[in-house]
Amino acid sequence: MGFPLTRLRRLRRTAAFRDMVRETSLDPADFILPLFVRPGTNVRKDIPSMPGVCQLSVDTLVEECRAAMDDGVRAVILFGIPERKDATGSSAWDEDGVIPRSVRELKSVLPDLVVITDVCMCEYTDHGHCGAIKDGDVDNDATLELLAKESLAHARAGVDMVAPSDMMDGRIGFIRKALDAEGFTGLPIMSYAAKYASGFYGPFRDAAESPPQFGDRRSYQMDPANAREAMREIALDIGEGADIVMVKPAMPYLDILREARVRFEVPLAAYQVSGEYAMIHAAARNGWLDLDTIMVESLTAIKRAGADMILTYFARDAARKLR
Ligand code: PBG
Numbered sequence: 001m002g003f004p005l006t007r008l009r010r011l012r013r014t015a016a017f018r019d020m021v022r023e024t025s026l027d028p029a030d031f032i033l034p035l036f037v038r039p040g041t042n043v044r045k046d047i048p049s050m051p052g053v054c055q056l057s058v059d060t061l062v063e064e065c066r067a068a069m070d071d072g073v074r075a076v077i078l079f080g081i082p083e084r085k086d087a088t089g090s091s092a093w094d095e096d097g098v099i100p101r102s103v104r105e106l107k108s109v110l111p112d113l114v115v116i117t118d119v120c121m122c123e124y125t126d127h128g129h130c131g132a133i134k135d136g137d138v139d140n141d142a143t144l145e146l147l148a149k150e151s152l153a154h155a156r157a158g159v160d161m162v163a164p165s166d167m168m169d170g171r172i173g174f175i176r177k178a179l180d181a182e183g184f185t186g187l188p189i190m191s192y193a194a195k196y197a198s199g200f201y202g203p204f205r206d207a208a209e210s211p212p213q214f215g216d217r218r219s220y221q222m223d224p225a226n227a228r229e230a231m232r233e234i235a236l237d238i239g240e241g242a243d244i245v246m247v248k249p250a251m252p253y254l255d256i257l258r259e260a261r262v263r264f265e266v267p268l269a270a271y272q273v274s275g276e277y278a279m280i281h282a283a284a285r286n287g288w289l290d291l292d293t294i295m296v297e298s299l300t301a302i303k304r305a306g307a308d309m310i311l312t313y314f315a316r317d318a319a320r321k322l323r
Pocket of ligand 1: 118120122130165166200201202203204205217272273274275
């Protein structure tokens with residue numbers, strides 16, 4: 001059955017043939033656009049390491065979301081930069097905080113937009129860690145209470161889905177119970193299930209103003225060297241009621257995505273993180289790579305590996321390109 005009987009180039013000869021046999025295609029419905037919101041009005045503060053990405057205020061957020069929907073984007077995930085930070089991150093569950101206000105505004109003005117909120121403490125704590133600190137480390141079980149309060153504040157504001165990104169053990173089950181107890185039984189949870197302690201989050205920490213003030217996140221986020229452990233994380237989160245599970249970062253972890261796709265039946269998300277986006281832009285600015293080609297190729301690779309949906313800062317550009 002080999003050459004010369006078989007010639008794989010036959011079906012690559014024309015664009016029509018290539019389109020016919022293509023195994024993976026991108027759709028604007030696959031994309032979730034991450035956005036950063038801070039207090040104030042008329043804010044559009046550029047993030048130098050993430051070209052085209054800004055910190056927004058609630059009013060400019062609404063404009064941005066309307067424009068994103070015009071491009072074909074149907075879902076956003078919001079990160080909040082609060083007015084003040086403290087040791088427990090108490091503004092995370094302030095019903096008048098920047099995220100609940102954003103959610104209320106977006107759901108009233110753009111009811112068809114899927115609004116997802118990131119649930120984590122690192123943007124709200126003065127030490128920049130993803131939970132409450134005890135003896136120099138993040139206290140897992142004490143943090144669960146804080147995450148549940150934060151999730152409830154978002155739920156009461158009318159969010160469509162919450163996405164815990166803190167990597168505490170047991171948080172999906174804990175948040176699920178808290179939501180159900182208040183009647184939010186229909187509110188789905190997207191779990192950052194296999195989230196690695198990655199250097200690729202560098203630009204995000206500028207964007208969200210959330211770098212840890214001491215140490216790093218390796219006592220709660222996963223070791224980049226581990227693949228089997230990712231499967232345990234995902235299985236646990238599904239068992240606790242996660243509706244969607246995520247692998248993060250995306251492109252350096254395609255093996256994890258593929259393995260998760262093979263093993264689990266739940267919808268699978270991948271997060272093409274800030275560092276992936278920044279690297280592509282930096283190379284393009286130097287004239288070393290073609291931006292559009294790499295944007296489409298990277299997103300296609302992530303989808304081919306098994307992602308049903310992709311959180312990406314390219315969401316608007318990619319959706320426009322697919323129209
Ligand atoms: C919050 C959070 C982070 C990202 C998403 N949620 C940063 C971190 O864990 O340090 C990273 C996203 C990106 O790099 O684009 N915990």
